[in-house]
Amino acid sequence: MQEIVRYSLLIDAGNTRIKWAVFQAGAMRLPMLWLASGGLGHEEIAQLDRLPQAIEAQLPQPDHELVTIDEVWISNVAGAHIQAQLEQFIQQCFPNATCHRFTSSERCAGLANCYANPTQLGSDRFASALAAHHFFPDTALVVATCGTATTIDAILPGKGFIGGMIAPGLGTMAMSLAKNTAQLPDLTSVADQLSLPNLFADNTQQAIWSGCIHAQLGALQCAIRDLQRQTDSAAVELVISGGAVPYLRPYFADHLIPCLGSEMSLHVVENLVLTGLAVVAQTAQLEPGER
Numbered sequence: 001m002q003e004i005v006r007y008s009l010l011i012d013a014g015n016t017r018i019k020w021a022v023f024q025a026g027a028m029r030l031p032m033l034w035l036a037s038g039g040l041g042h043e044e045i046a047q048l049d050r051l052p053q054a055i056e057a058q059l060p061q062p063d064h065e066l067v068t069i070d071e072v073w074i075s076n077v078a079g080a081h082i083q084a085q086l087e088q089f090i091q092q093c094f095p096n097a098t099c100h101r102f103t104s105s106e107r108c109a110g111l112a113n114c115y116a117n118p119t120q121l122g123s124d125r126f127a128s129a130l131a132a133h134h135f136f137p138d139t140a141l142v143v144a145t146c147g148t149a150t151t152i153d154a155i156l157p158g159k160g161f162i163g164g165m166i167a168p169g170l171g172t173m174a175m176s177l178a179k180n181t182a183q184l185p186d187l188t189s190v191a192d193q194l195s196l197p198n199l200f201a202d203n204t205q206q207a208i209w210s211g212c213i214h215a216q217l218g219a220l221q222c223a224i225r226d227l228q229r230q231t232d233s234a235a236v237e238l239v240i241s242g243g244a245v246p247y248l249r250p251y252f253a254d255h256l257i258p259c260l261g262s263e264m265s266l267h268v269v270e271n272l273v274l275t276g277l278a279v280v281a282q283t284a285q286l287e288p289g290e291r
């Protein structure tokens with residue numbers, strides 16, 4: 001008889017990209033071993049009608065297994081239009097799956113949310129915090145996601161998610177300079193080739209890039225230092241994720257690790273929001289009353 005293997009589909013709809021992963025509840029460790037995963041821009045959303053094929057192509061699928069997506073968890077901060085399209089694709093592709101929209105609440109998976117209005121907190125920020133708290137419990141954490149916006153949040157043992165900062169993301173910063181000035185170019189297509197031999201650049205492209213990169217690093221440094229002051233200790237760890245991390249990472253050794261005190265206190269996670277949704281899905285399966 002064929003065994004039916006039950007999977008959860010996790011979806012992180014950010015303001016630039018939609019990321020997805022297939023997860024099977026069980027022991028979790030970093031990096032997460034997704035059974036299948038992918039991502040696409042908003043402009044490519046129509047391709048989601050081929051999601052079952054994209055998933056099947058990646059799954060290790062021995063003959064005796066039938067693959068069933070029996071639940072979907074969505075974190076969406078990209079608006080009602082994207083939510084409606086996502087729900088339509090899920091209904092079309094996985095008609096038997098239960099679809100859950102993850103939103104921020106006062107408490108989830110053992111983490112308290114101290115936002116004045118807990119439901120106002122972006123679901124991606126809360127999911128990221130849940131992931132960080134799950135893997136690094138009892139630690140003062142700065143949790144950063146560097147996407148369309150850069151969000152830099154804090155978790156304190158005994159208190160939970162205490163709040164954070166929302167800043168323009170790296171790409172958003174660079175684009176806003178190009179849009180709002182007469183003489184500054186758009187760096188989007190050349191970002192992959194840009195390097196910074198000196199913080200004080202001697203040309204326009206590198207000067208823009210230096211400004212944007214160091215603004216991001218500076219915000220992270222401020223967050224780490226503030227949390228260190230609040231905890232009266234240097235034992236603060238940074239968990240960081242998001243599409244802009246590959247551009248920022250070359251500067252971590254000079255600008256973040258000295259603040260943290262040790263390389264061991266820096267954790268780069270491929271997709272923290274999806275990881276948080278896996279924590280939520282697992283908690284809901286194991287402890288249905290906890291969500």
Ligand SMILES: Nc1ncnc2c1ncn2[C@@H]1O[C@H](COP(=O)(O)OP(=O)(O)O)[C@@H](O)[C@H]1O
Nearest residue numbers: 014015016017147148169171188191242243244
């Ligand atoms: N060429 C680039 N230059 C600067 N930033 C980039 C570039 N490519 C990607 N990024 C960054 O990655 C972001 C997308 O990352 P992601 O974490 O998926 O964001 P979101 O969750 O907001 O959709 C872009 O908005 C941008 O900030």
Ligand SMILES: CC(C)(COP(=O)(O)O)[C@@H](O)C(=O)NCCC(=O)O
Nearest residue numbers: 014015077120121122147148149166
């Ligand atoms: C801050 C955000 C825009 C980040 O979105 P992203 O960059 O991940 O696409 C999103 O988390 C959001 O819309 N938050 C709601 C407001 C808040 O968190 O306070």
